[in-house]
Amino acid sequence: MINDDGELDKRALLDSFIRDYGDDLKRIAYLYLNDLAESEDVVQEVLIKSYHQLDQFRHDCTYKTWLIRMTINQCKDFTKRWSFRNIFYRQELDEVHDQNLTENLYIEQESSYEMSQQLAKLPAKYKEVLILFYYEELTMKEISEVLQINHNTVKSRLLRGKKALKDKLERSDWIG
Structure with a gap:
């Protein structure tokens, strides 16, 4: 997205990343990390990083491909951290209080x-x-x-x- 001055409108592009790819990136991160809060943090880091690195984007792939690659790499980096390795991996299913929930x-x-x-x-x-x-x-x-x-x-x-x-x-x- 180019603004009136012929320059890249990074803010508008970031908004389109969030709108067009945000849910996909969250799903990828969640499936990779199996933790909702951590996956949201990873996606936020990816979007911030993409904003700062837009000038370096080489256009040899689509923005979606670039963002997915960044998300996977960020997930890999996250799983290497000591704190992640010490998190109890299994999260309990939410308790079922709704009597109308079918079997x-x-x-x-x-x-x-x-x-x-x-x-x-x-x-x-x-x-x-x-x-x-x-x-x-x-x-x-x-x-x-x-x-x-x-x-x-x-x-x-x-x-x-x-x-x-x-x-x-x-x-x-x-x-x-």
Whole structure:
């Protein structure tokens, strides 16, 4: 976005990042970190960093790809911190007080929770490909661009990641 002076309007661009990609970035961070508050912090850091680095954007990818790459890198950095390693990983499901909540909805919530717990335990190289493919619905080509790896590596990690997730779910008695 260019202002009347022919310069990059960083504020307007940041607003469009938040509006157009904010939810996607939060979802990626949450699936990666499995902690809502921490994922919101990561996204905030990414948006601040993107604002300050807009002049350095090379236009060799889309803004969305650039922001997703920054989010994944920020999540990786966050998980390396000592404080993150000492957080009790499992968060309890919210207590169900609503008497109108159906059993199916409760089972669906529990299933989704178990899936995200097991996904979070996968090695980063599998977790990030699965998140981008299934949750963000990126193509293999887009994933290749975001992660800066070749197309065949994406395919391989996707297959191995699915197998690893299936094995974890079977061991947790989630699936048969």
